[in-house]
Amino acid sequence: MREYIGRFKGLKWKEVHLKYVDGVLYVSIVFEVTYKPYTPRGAVAIDSNLKQIATYDGSGVKRFRARFVDALGRRARAEEIQRKHSRRWRYNEKILNKALHRKARNIVIDWCRKFAKELILKARGNGYVVVLEDLEYLRKNIAKNGNSITWKLSMFAYRKLQEVIVSKAIEYNVPVAFIDPRNTSSTCPRCGVKLSYIHRLFACLGICVILGM
DSSP: OHHHHHTTTTOEEEEEEEEEETTEEEEEEEEEOOOOOOOOSEEEEEEEOSSEEEEEOSSOEEEEEOSHHHHHHHHHHHHHHHHHTTTTGGGOHHHHTHHHHHHHHHHHHHHHHHHHHHHHHHHHHHTEEEEEEOHHHHHHHHTTSSOHHHHHHHHHHHHHHHHHHHHHHHHTTOOEEEEOOTTTTTBOTTTOOBOEEETTEEEOOSHHHHHTO
């Protein structure tokens, strides 16, 4: 911890945020840093859902178990209890179940921090740019799902993951790119042919195969 804090010594403060909650004072400091991303020689792309995170760097796919479902279960339980006491839950600390909401949030934040650091350090070691989905389009797709609990936590989890990845990327000068994810799972990004799926693995049967691309 001391080594991590020491990395911020000498940096210029930009903002200081204070928050007082339940007798505890929280201090958040925003520092100004110089971001000098290198010129990448490759890319690592990330595909995420509530159960797992998949990364692809051009040579292979790696999957990581996400803890978003664990958080979703706690949050769903808290909101289920609140619905049973819809008229008075706002005024009762026991019914409010702040602990379950707090645990759900902490699970997401802690896991995102660990995963983001591992990802960014590997990307820097290989000289890769990290490619992320533009969440604006993801938000529109998730909104079609009628489950409001899933939608809320999904967006919180995805946004928090991206925020931490970008923060770590700036810290380690790793370049980051955002792409429009529309049609990326249905058409080949090289030749535009509709992809064929074998279980959960997709394959291009178009000109890419003929040319050996």
